[in-house]
Every structure is written in C-alpha cells, then in structure tokens.
Amino acid sequence: MSGPRPTPLLSVSGLTKRLPGADRPVTVLDNINLRIDAGETVALTGESGSGKSTLLHVIAGLEPADDGHIRLDGQDLAALDDTGRAALRRDRIGIVFQQFNLIPSLTVAQNVVFQARLAGRNKASWTAALIDRLGLAEHAAKYPEDLSGGQQQRVAIGRALAPRPALLLADEPTGNLDEATGDAVLDLMLELVSETGAALLMVTHSQRLAGRLSRILHLSHGRIAG
Amino acid sequence: MRRTALLALLSHWRHHPFQLLTLVLGLALATGLWSGVQAINAEARASYDRAASALGSDRPVLQAATGTIPESVYIAMRRAGWKVTPVVDGWIEAGEGSVRLLGIDALTAPPDFAPAGSLEGGAAADPLGFLMPPGRMIAAPDTARRLTAKELPPVIVSDAAAPGIVLADIGIAQQLLRLEGQVSRLVLAEESTATLGNPEDFLEGLTLNAPQGSAGLQRLTDSFHLNLTAFGFLSFAVGLLIVHGAIGLAFEQRRPMFRTLRALGLPARTLTGLVAAELASLAVAAGLLGIVLGYVVAAALIPDVAATLRGLYGVPVEGELSLRPAWWGAGMGIALLGTLVAGMGTIWKIARLPVLAPARPRAWARADARLAWAQGAGAALLALVALGARAFGEGLVGGFALLAALLLSAALALPLALAALFGLTARLARGARAEWFWADTRQQLPSLSLALMALLLALATNIGVSTMVYSFRLTFDGWLDQRLVSDLYVTAADAAEAERLRAWLALRPETLLPIWRVDGEILGRPAEVYGVADNPVYPANWPMLEALPDAWDRVRRGEGALVNEQLARREGLNPGDRLTLPGGAVMEIAGIYSDYGNPSGQVAIGLPRLVALYPGVERLRFGILTDTPRELARALTEELGIAEGQISDQASIKAFSREVFERTFAVTDALNVLTLAVAGFAILTSLLTLGAMRLPQLAPVWALGLPRRQLARLELLRTLALAGFTFLLALPLGLALAWVLLTVINVEAFGWRLPMYLFPAEWLRLALFALIAAALAGLWPAFRLTRLAPATLLRIFSNER
Known part of the structure; x- marks a missing residue:
C-alpha cells in the first residue's frame, strides 16, 4: 500500500484570471486546478489564446490571480506583496521566455549568472559547468546581440537554471528556433532539469515536443481539459 | 496621394503628443532665447544711433x-x-x-x-x-x-x-x-x-x-553684445539638441510607416518632400511661439541691459522694447534654419531609405563604433582648433572662437568619457545588481548623450561665468575699498562756493583733496586726465599693477603720469614710455593702476601740473579725509549752505557702485538660469521619451526578481549618477571657461585682467541644483515605473511588441 502523497511543489486551486475586454472582463483562466511535484516535467498545450502564457505568468507571480490559490512549496502567492513575489521568483523560480529577453548590456557570462547572483546563490563551479554544457564557453565574453537565436535561447536556459530553481517555467522556449535546434535545446533543458531536480512546466504548441515530457496538460478556453 | 500620405505621417503626432510637444517646445525655446537676445541687441543699437545723432557726433x-x-x-x-x-x-x-x-x-x-x-x-x-x-x-x-x-x-x-x-x-x-x-x-x-x-x-x-557716428558707442559695447550673442547662441544650440533628439526619435518610430508608404508606391522624393514640409510647418508654429517667448524674455531683461550699458559703459539705452519687423523675420528665419540643421540628417536618411529597410526601433539610440570614432576625432580636432585659437587668435572673435571650440570639443567628448567611466565602474562593481546598473547606464548613454551634452554646456557655462562674476565682484570690492580714499565727496555749485569750502576747511583738521579732471583725446580715443593732490593717502592706497620705483615722487614733481590698465593694455604702454596728453604735453609713464568698471582710458598727473596744463579745468569737485563724515556733512550743509545733493559719503558711493555691479550681472544671471532650465528640460524630455522604450530592458530584470519599486529607485539613481558625473566633468571645463573669460575675453573686451578666484561653495550649490534638476526630471519616469501595470511589462514577453 502506497503512503500519503508528498506535499506538491506547486499546487494551483480554483485559479481564475479575468482580463479587461471591449464590453466586459474576459475570463482567460477559469477555475484551474493542478499540482506539480518536484522533478516532474509537464507540458502545457492548447490553441492560441487559450491562456497558456497567462497561466505561466500568474504562477510566476508576474500577474495577480483574481480568484483561487497558488502555493509554491506551501507558500501562498496571494499572501505576498510585489516585493515578496519578486523574492520568490528570484529564489525559487527560473523562467525561460520565447523572446529570450536577455539583458543586452551584460555579457553572456554575466547574463547566465545574473539571477543566481541576485538570489545570492551563485556557485562558480556550477555556472562554469553550465556555460560549458550549454556550449557557450567560447561566447562568454560576447553580448547577446552577437549571438544566434539558438545560442541566445541557451543563454536564457542557463540563466534560468543557474540558481538551481525548484520550478522552471518555460514559455515556448523553442518557438523561435528551427526543428533541429529546438530539439537540441529541449534535450539539453531536460537533461539539466533532471540533474538539478527541478520541476518543469513548459508551454508548447508542438505535440511532438510535449510527448517527450512526463505529463501533458491541455488548456482550452481557459480550462484544463481532460 | 500626397494628402493621404501626409495624413498618415501626421497621425504619428496624434499618437505621440508628448513628442510633438517636445519638438515644438524645444524649437520655441531655442528660437525664443536667440531672438530675445537679438531683440535686445537691436534695441541697444537703435539707441546708439539715436544717441549719436542727438550728441551731434555724426x-x-x-x-x-x-x-x-x-x-x-x-x-x-x-x-x-x-x-x-x-x-x-x-x-x-x-x-x-x-x-x-x-x-x-x-x-x-x-x-x-x-x-x-x-x-x-x-x-x-x-x-x-x-x-x-x-x-x-x-x-x-x-x-x-x-x-x-x-x-x-x-x-x-x-x-x-x-x-x-x-x-x-x-x-x-x-x-x-x-x-x-x-x-x-x-x-x-x-x-x-x-x-x-x-x-x-x-x-x-x-x-x-x-x-564718429554711433561707431564709438558700438565699439565700446561690442564685447557686451558679443557676450549676449554668445549666450543666445549657446541656448539655441542647447535647444537644437532637444529638437534633434525629437526628430531622430520620430524618424525611427515611423520607419515602418515610411517603409510601408514606399512599398505602397509613394516615390522617395514625394516622401522626402512631405516630411520636409511637415517639419517646416512645425518650425513655423514653433518659430511664432519662440518669437513671442523671445519678446517676453527681451522685455524682461532689457531694463537690466539698459542699466548694464549705463553703469558699465556709460551708454544710454532706452529701457523699453519696441517691435521691429526685421526681428520677427530673423526669428522665423532662425527657427527654420534650426529645424533644417536638426532635421537635415533625418531628411537625408529618408531620401536614401531602401524600401525593405528593417524597423530598428532603438537604432537611433545605439552608438556604433564608427560614430564613437567620428565623435572622438571631432572632439580632438576641435581641441586642436581651441589650441590654435589660443596661440594665434586675435581680438574678441579669437577669444570666442577659443570658447566655442573648447565647449564643443568637450561636449563631443562627453559620451566617450562617460562610457569609459561607466566601463570602469562596471568592472569595479560587486554584485549582480551593481554590475547590471553600471552596464545598463553605459548602454543608455547614446540615447541620453544629447541631453547630457546640453547639461554639460549649461553647467560649464554657469561655472565659468559665475567664477568670472564672483572673481570680478571680489576684485571690485577690494578695489573700491582701496580706490575710494576720501571719506566724503563734495561738488561745489560754482567757483565761489568751492573757494568758500577751501577757506572753511583750511581752519579745520580735515584734509581737502581736489578731484579735478579734463576730458580729451589720447592716442585718438576719448580719455580723462585727473589731477592727484600731493597727499600720502594716494601712494598708500592707490592700486598699482606696475610702476617705476619712484613713481609717486615723479607724479608729485610733475614729471610722471599714471595710466589706467585699460589704456596701457589697449595701447601697449609700459612704465617708462612717453605719453602725449590732450593739448600736446608729453609725460613719462610712471605706473599703471587698475581701474575696473571704467570704459575710458584715464591718466593721473600731479595736481599742479594739471592746473598748469589746463588752466580752464573745472575746480568744483573735492574729496575730504575725515574721521567724522556724518558730522562734517551736516556742518557743510548748515554752515556753508551746501545742498545735501552735492555731498556724498564713501559708504553710499560704494553702495551705489555695488548696486550698478549687481544690476550689470543680473542679465548674465538670468541667461545662466534660462540656459540651465533649457538643459533641465532636455533631460526631462529625454527621460520621458526613453521611459517607454526602456521597458524591454527593464521587464526581464523585473521578471528575474527585482521589484518595480527597486527598479524605479535604480532608475532615479541612474539619472542622479549621470547628472553627477556630468557635473564632475563640467567643473574643469567651467574653470577653463572662466580662465578664458578672465584672461582673454575680459582683457579684449574691457581692457583689464582680473585675478581668478575659486568658489567651491558655489560649485556645491550648482552641483546640488544639477542633482535636484536631474531628480525632478527622473522622478516622474521613476514614479510611472512603480505604477506600471504588470500587464504592460508582460507584453514585452509576448509577441505584441
């Protein structure tokens, strides 16, 4: 007989998010419930406008929810103010954006260690290994604008994983890359996630890529289907 | 086709009203300060012509x-x-x-x-x-x-x-x-x-x-007008920096629109013509506003200008302003010319824009290496021009060429100097936040460089001019204390009253010092010849710059003459040279004395010699040495019947002289403040414009865990750091400017050289002003950042950009 389920890393219950519409508010997320355990990799799929990115943003504390609760390691995001949510992101969450959103004034190496240093958890040997594993060693002193799209996305992944976050949120991390580069980037991301023990919630349009993760959630009209 | 395209172009301003305001106000300020100064100059010159006619000097x-x-x-x-x-x-x-x-x-x-x-x-x-x-x-x-x-x-x-x-x-x-x-x-x-x-x-x-016509008066006041014109030009240049920034930004934001219009069949020539016409219309509107502003500035300043010209040069100028059509025309012309200068680069780019040119919303703000090299080379070249002007330049024009080259060279070098400085601070920074802060500050430089150049010019001018004015004030005060040796001054109504005064004072302990003078020409220019009584008070107090060892003995014996600094400098005279006085007498120059504030050449000779050379000299004015000036003045009125208006004491003459001095520099102060205000406006508009464009750089940092409030604090701190470092660089530039003003311009303009004093308390005041202005300019964008809806920042992460 199996024991009680461990406390989930992320639990979302009754989450509702409304955005201003032309006449009245539009419900983008409608009573979402989900849980993700440590080390789990979850794909979030759905058609355009289904609310995938919004769900990711609300979980990251980038946007407040209108109803419901989000708990990360038992910490309720609704109880935190802007500064508290910023601290939670800094310390526990890594984010990979589709547009990379690197900091143009910092070098590749500085970008990778940026969040880890903000969180006060920069471990030089780990970030050096990370830069090496991501194939960025020879580009470390370059600026983001000098890199290709695939290279920039690898920098973004490195930046997100450098502080060894508990939860990695990735918003279509391969959406701007060709298939081969996208596959290579995902391979690397899964490998590193597995090594760090982080959970991954990844938004993707691609069923093929989603199939490589341990679980798929499908979002339709603001609700999790199935 | 043209109408449709023009409407499309103009729609940009409807969506960016603040940018339109920046452009129009920048141009209006530039035109206003320029045409205000021109109005003052035109008014003064008209007064000179009327005065010359009235005096019959034509x-x-x-x-x-x-x-x-x-x-x-x-x-x-x-x-x-x-x-x-x-x-x-x-x-x-x-x-x-x-x-x-x-x-x-x-x-x-x-x-x-x-x-x-x-x-x-x-x-x-x-x-x-x-x-x-x-x-x-x-x-x-x-x-x-x-x-x-x-x-x-x-x-x-x-x-x-x-x-x-x-x-x-x-x-x-x-x-x-x-x-x-x-x-x-x-x-x-x-x-x-x-x-x-x-x-x-x-x-x-x-x-x-x-x-002589009005040429004499014009020559006398040329330096003053050149000074005003230089200020007007400086303000104009600062204003144009704002306009250039606004036009450049509007161009880059409209680049996709230009591309679309071209792709839809609008010829490049038509597009260029439409943008030029649009700019010309804006220039006309801003020019009109600027002329009105100029009139207000001129009307506010002209009473002080009139006081300056009366006090410093003895030239009468009406303290009222009349509207002159030529001035309206010139104001409009300068507005159009300024717009052309500021927008020429943009119009050139539109004319050569490839149809498929990609949109680069931040390209205007990005300095490429070539531009940095060009800026550096320009700065070095102008520094060489400044050195050349110092070595070979002559007259006021040479002095102002030196100033202009020095200021422009420093302005061009500023972004490079700040980039080097911030590169260093970024390397020395510890911690991710500090590293990002300095690296990001360095990256902001190209887009803020025009505003920072404007601030540098305004601050350096302020430091330079205030150092000059304060040095002048300190020297002038000390000189007044020395030069006004008598405690009481009396002007007798006629020769009989003068004789009564002499006789009355002969029985009292006070000493009477005649102050008699004749006016005439020395070396072809108007000059005054004074008689100096044989009294130890003169050798003890007279401020001499250079003298033969027994100068006062020579003067007493009627063999030597003392000349003022302006006459000596103008004519290249030295102690030991011989000088022909009005009427033909020739005397040896025994010494040179400082004589600040006097526009004319002046010679002092022994009183008996003056009377012998000019028997008709008016003998009505006297100085009196006394320990009790008030009591003596009362006695002169009560016992001799000398009217109160004929008597003045040393303290009131000093007070009057100082008042003249303060009014003289009131115009300079006002123009200083106006130039600083324009520079403050340049920073504010740059920061507000950048506010929205900064989001792609700030959003990721926010997402990675820096709260908006902290980001806002850092943005404010960045503005303060930029202003602070600009001030630090403006300080040596301002002192160099003061040195040029004191040792080159003043000597050329007035004929006297002043010692340079340093006023650190004044620098501190100006530094505080610069920081407060920067804080005020940065406060609103920072406040907006704290209030920014997360949704706005999140847009950066989606495809809505």
Missing part, C-alpha cells in the same frame, strides 16, 4: 582742451561765415542718478541736425515756449519719468528723443549747468570745413574732430 565737432569754449568764439565764427551751431553738454540730477542735458540753438542748427529734428516731435507746437524762460525740456518717455526735480522746466515727452538725453534751448541749459557764456562744443556743417580755412585757428587748444 558731424565734425570743434572741442577745446579746457572742456569749454567761450561763446565769443562761436559768435566770431558765425561772423566769419562758418555754418556752426553751439552745443552745451552736461549732467543734471534725475531720480536716483543723473541724465545728460544737451542745450542746442534751434535757430542755427541745420535742418538735418538730429537734435533739431527731434524737436519736431516735441516743441514744434510751442516754439516760443521752448525758447523763452522757463523753457521746455524734451525727453524720451523712460528718461522723462526720471525728471522729477522741482526747479526743472516743464518736460515734453517725445518718442523721437534719444534715451538718457534731455534736450533744451541752449540758454536754459547754460543756466541749469551753470555754464553761462560757455559752450561745450561747436558742431560744424560739413560743407563749411572745406571753404573757410582751418577752424582751429579761432582759439588756441581748439581741435576739430571728425564725425
């Missing part, structure tokens, strides 16, 4: 070395057939100061003699009233208001009259000036000089001077 003039010509000489010349008209010239009390009174003979003045001409505006209606006692005085409105003394004849106000000059019949003027039987000069009709021989033969010491 005709040949006969003058005597003794200062006055007996009326009998005039009568003899008329009988001999000379077309000559007498003029009596002197000063009468008016309000807090005095005005110049000209007495003319309306019957003998030629019809085109300007003072007679100006009678038409005033006395034509009552010619007998003008000629017969008590007579009438004619004055410009501003001057007439100051004529309040009861004993003066009724005043007729005339717009045609020259400022600061009161006109009366010669008989009336002789009475008021106590010059009965004397005239100050005889004005000749030019045609009579060629036919009747030499008019100088009528009296020994009579000299014929060629007409």
Whole structure:
C-alpha cells in the first residue's frame, strides 16, 4: 500500500484570471486546478489564446490571480506583496521566455549568472559547468546581440537554471528556433532539469515536443481539459 | 496621394503628443532665447544711433582742451561765415542718478541736425515756449519719468528723443549747468570745413574732430553684445539638441510607416518632400511661439541691459522694447534654419531609405563604433582648433572662437568619457545588481548623450561665468575699498562756493583733496586726465599693477603720469614710455593702476601740473579725509549752505557702485538660469521619451526578481549618477571657461585682467541644483515605473511588441 502523497511543489486551486475586454472582463483562466511535484516535467498545450502564457505568468507571480490559490512549496502567492513575489521568483523560480529577453548590456557570462547572483546563490563551479554544457564557453565574453537565436535561447536556459530553481517555467522556449535546434535545446533543458531536480512546466504548441515530457496538460478556453 | 500620405505621417503626432510637444517646445525655446537676445541687441543699437545723432557726433565737432569754449568764439565764427551751431553738454540730477542735458540753438542748427529734428516731435507746437524762460525740456518717455526735480522746466515727452538725453534751448541749459557764456562744443556743417580755412585757428587748444557716428558707442559695447550673442547662441544650440533628439526619435518610430508608404508606391522624393514640409510647418508654429517667448524674455531683461550699458559703459539705452519687423523675420528665419540643421540628417536618411529597410526601433539610440570614432576625432580636432585659437587668435572673435571650440570639443567628448567611466565602474562593481546598473547606464548613454551634452554646456557655462562674476565682484570690492580714499565727496555749485569750502576747511583738521579732471583725446580715443593732490593717502592706497620705483615722487614733481590698465593694455604702454596728453604735453609713464568698471582710458598727473596744463579745468569737485563724515556733512550743509545733493559719503558711493555691479550681472544671471532650465528640460524630455522604450530592458530584470519599486529607485539613481558625473566633468571645463573669460575675453573686451578666484561653495550649490534638476526630471519616469501595470511589462514577453 502506497503512503500519503508528498506535499506538491506547486499546487494551483480554483485559479481564475479575468482580463479587461471591449464590453466586459474576459475570463482567460477559469477555475484551474493542478499540482506539480518536484522533478516532474509537464507540458502545457492548447490553441492560441487559450491562456497558456497567462497561466505561466500568474504562477510566476508576474500577474495577480483574481480568484483561487497558488502555493509554491506551501507558500501562498496571494499572501505576498510585489516585493515578496519578486523574492520568490528570484529564489525559487527560473523562467525561460520565447523572446529570450536577455539583458543586452551584460555579457553572456554575466547574463547566465545574473539571477543566481541576485538570489545570492551563485556557485562558480556550477555556472562554469553550465556555460560549458550549454556550449557557450567560447561566447562568454560576447553580448547577446552577437549571438544566434539558438545560442541566445541557451543563454536564457542557463540563466534560468543557474540558481538551481525548484520550478522552471518555460514559455515556448523553442518557438523561435528551427526543428533541429529546438530539439537540441529541449534535450539539453531536460537533461539539466533532471540533474538539478527541478520541476518543469513548459508551454508548447508542438505535440511532438510535449510527448517527450512526463505529463501533458491541455488548456482550452481557459480550462484544463481532460 | 500626397494628402493621404501626409495624413498618415501626421497621425504619428496624434499618437505621440508628448513628442510633438517636445519638438515644438524645444524649437520655441531655442528660437525664443536667440531672438530675445537679438531683440535686445537691436534695441541697444537703435539707441546708439539715436544717441549719436542727438550728441551731434555724426558731424565734425570743434572741442577745446579746457572742456569749454567761450561763446565769443562761436559768435566770431558765425561772423566769419562758418555754418556752426553751439552745443552745451552736461549732467543734471534725475531720480536716483543723473541724465545728460544737451542745450542746442534751434535757430542755427541745420535742418538735418538730429537734435533739431527731434524737436519736431516735441516743441514744434510751442516754439516760443521752448525758447523763452522757463523753457521746455524734451525727453524720451523712460528718461522723462526720471525728471522729477522741482526747479526743472516743464518736460515734453517725445518718442523721437534719444534715451538718457534731455534736450533744451541752449540758454536754459547754460543756466541749469551753470555754464553761462560757455559752450561745450561747436558742431560744424560739413560743407563749411572745406571753404573757410582751418577752424582751429579761432582759439588756441581748439581741435576739430571728425564725425564718429554711433561707431564709438558700438565699439565700446561690442564685447557686451558679443557676450549676449554668445549666450543666445549657446541656448539655441542647447535647444537644437532637444529638437534633434525629437526628430531622430520620430524618424525611427515611423520607419515602418515610411517603409510601408514606399512599398505602397509613394516615390522617395514625394516622401522626402512631405516630411520636409511637415517639419517646416512645425518650425513655423514653433518659430511664432519662440518669437513671442523671445519678446517676453527681451522685455524682461532689457531694463537690466539698459542699466548694464549705463553703469558699465556709460551708454544710454532706452529701457523699453519696441517691435521691429526685421526681428520677427530673423526669428522665423532662425527657427527654420534650426529645424533644417536638426532635421537635415533625418531628411537625408529618408531620401536614401531602401524600401525593405528593417524597423530598428532603438537604432537611433545605439552608438556604433564608427560614430564613437567620428565623435572622438571631432572632439580632438576641435581641441586642436581651441589650441590654435589660443596661440594665434586675435581680438574678441579669437577669444570666442577659443570658447566655442573648447565647449564643443568637450561636449563631443562627453559620451566617450562617460562610457569609459561607466566601463570602469562596471568592472569595479560587486554584485549582480551593481554590475547590471553600471552596464545598463553605459548602454543608455547614446540615447541620453544629447541631453547630457546640453547639461554639460549649461553647467560649464554657469561655472565659468559665475567664477568670472564672483572673481570680478571680489576684485571690485577690494578695489573700491582701496580706490575710494576720501571719506566724503563734495561738488561745489560754482567757483565761489568751492573757494568758500577751501577757506572753511583750511581752519579745520580735515584734509581737502581736489578731484579735478579734463576730458580729451589720447592716442585718438576719448580719455580723462585727473589731477592727484600731493597727499600720502594716494601712494598708500592707490592700486598699482606696475610702476617705476619712484613713481609717486615723479607724479608729485610733475614729471610722471599714471595710466589706467585699460589704456596701457589697449595701447601697449609700459612704465617708462612717453605719453602725449590732450593739448600736446608729453609725460613719462610712471605706473599703471587698475581701474575696473571704467570704459575710458584715464591718466593721473600731479595736481599742479594739471592746473598748469589746463588752466580752464573745472575746480568744483573735492574729496575730504575725515574721521567724522556724518558730522562734517551736516556742518557743510548748515554752515556753508551746501545742498545735501552735492555731498556724498564713501559708504553710499560704494553702495551705489555695488548696486550698478549687481544690476550689470543680473542679465548674465538670468541667461545662466534660462540656459540651465533649457538643459533641465532636455533631460526631462529625454527621460520621458526613453521611459517607454526602456521597458524591454527593464521587464526581464523585473521578471528575474527585482521589484518595480527597486527598479524605479535604480532608475532615479541612474539619472542622479549621470547628472553627477556630468557635473564632475563640467567643473574643469567651467574653470577653463572662466580662465578664458578672465584672461582673454575680459582683457579684449574691457581692457583689464582680473585675478581668478575659486568658489567651491558655489560649485556645491550648482552641483546640488544639477542633482535636484536631474531628480525632478527622473522622478516622474521613476514614479510611472512603480505604477506600471504588470500587464504592460508582460507584453514585452509576448509577441505584441
């Protein structure tokens, strides 16, 4: 007989998010419930406008929810103010954006260690290994604008994983890359996630890529289907 | 097609009203300050012309070395057939100061003699009233208001009259000036000089001077006007930096629109023409606003300018402003020219824009290496020009060329210097936040560089000019303390009163020091010759710059003369040189003394020598050494019947001189503040414009865990750091500017060189001002950042950009 389920890393219950519409508010997320355990990799799929990115943003504390609760390691995001949510992101969450959103004034190496240093958890040997594993060693002193799209996305992944976050949120991390580069980037991301023990919630349009993760959630009209 | 395209182009401004405001206000400020200064200059020059006509200096003039010509000489010349008209010239009390009174003979003045001409505006209606006692005085409105003394004849106000000059019949003027039987000069009709021989033969010491016109006054005040023009140009350049930034930003934001319009079939030439027409319309609107602003600036400053010209140069200028069509035209012209200069690069880019040029919303703000090199080379070249101007430049133009090259070189070098500085701070920074802060600050430089250049120019000018003014003030105060040796000054009403004063004081312990002088020409320029009494107070206090060892003995013996610094510098005179005085006497120069604030050359010789050379010298003014000036003044009034208005004490003369000094530099202060305000506006507009464009850089940092409040604090801190570092760089530049002003410009303009003093407290005040201005400019964008909806930042992470 199996024991009680461990406390989930992320639990979302009754989450509702409304955005201003032309006449009245539009419900983008409608009573979402989900849980993700440590080390789990979850794909979030759905058609355009289904609310995938919004769900990711609300979980990251980038946007407040209108109803419901989000708990990360038992910490309720609704109880935190802007500064508290910023601290939670800094310390526990890594984010990979589709547009990379690197900091143009910092070098590749500085970008990778940026969040880890903000969180006060920069471990030089780990970030050096990370830069090496991501194939960025020879580009470390370059600026983001000098890199290709695939290279920039690898920098973004490195930046997100450098502080060894508990939860990695990735918003279509391969959406701007060709298939081969996208596959290579995902391979690397899964490998590193597995090594760090982080959970991954990844938004993707691609069923093929989603199939490589341990679980798929499908979002339709603001609700999790199935 | 054109209309549709134009409407599309104009729609940009509807969506970016603040950018439109920035462009129009920047241009209006630039035009306003420029045309305001031009209006002041035009007004002053018109006054000089009127004054020159009123004084008869546009005709040949006969003058005597003794200062006055007996009326009998005039009568003899008329009988001999000379077309000559007498003029009596002197000063009468008016309000807090005095005005110049000209007495003319309306019957003998030629019809085109300007003072007679100006009678038409005033006395034509009552010619007998003008000629017969008590007579009438004619004055410009501003001057007439100051004529309040009861004993003066009724005043007729005339717009045609020259400022600061009161006109009366010669008989009336002789009475008021106590010059009965004397005239100050005889004005000749030019045609009579060629036919009747030499008019100088009528009296020994009579000299014929060629007409000067207003050139003398203009030459005297050239430096002042050049100074104002330089300020106007500086403000204009600062304003153009704003306009250039706004036009460049509008271009980059509209680049996709230009591309689309071209792709839809609009020819490049039409597009260029439409953008040029759009800019020209904006320039006309901003120009009109600027001219109105200029009028307001000029009207506010002109009373102080008039006071400056009266106080520092002794030149009368009306303290009121009239509207001149040429000035409107010039204002509009400069607005269009400024827009052309600021927008030329953009128009050129549009003309050469490839149809498929990609949109690069931040390209305008990104400095590429080539631009940095070009800027560096430009700065180095201008630094060389400055060195060349210092080594080989001559006159005021050379001095201002040095200043302009120095300022522009520093402005061009500023972004490079700041980039190097922030590169260093980024390397030295510890912690991710500090590293990002300095690296990001460095990245912001190209987009803020125009505003920072404007701030650098404004701050450096402020430091330079205030160092000059404060050095001048300190030197002037010390000089006044030294130079005003007497405790009381008395001007006797006539020779009899002067004699009574002498006799009365001979029985008292006080010492009487005659202050007598004659005016004449030395080395072809107007100059004053003073007599110095033999009293130890002079050698003990007179501020000498250079002197022979026994200078005062030579003066006492009547062998040596002292000359003021401006005369010595202008003519290249040194102690030991020989100098010809008015009337032909030659004396050795025994020393050179400082004489700040005096526009004329001046010579001091022993009093007995002055009386011997110029027996007709007016002997009415005296200084008195006393320990009890108040009691003595009271005694002079009560016992000798000398009017209070004829007595002034040292303290009130000092106070008056200092007041003149303060008013003189009020204009400079006002222009300083205006230039700083324009620079502050440049920073504000740059920061507000950048506010929205900064989001792609700030959003990821926020997402990675830096709260908006902290980001806002860092943004504010960044503005302060930029202003602070710019101030640090402006400080040496400002001091270099002060050095040039004191050692090159002042010497050329006024003829005296001032010692340079440093005023760290003043720098601190200015640094605080710069930081407060930067904080105010940065506060609103920072506040907006704290209030920014997360949704706005999140848009950066989606495809909505």
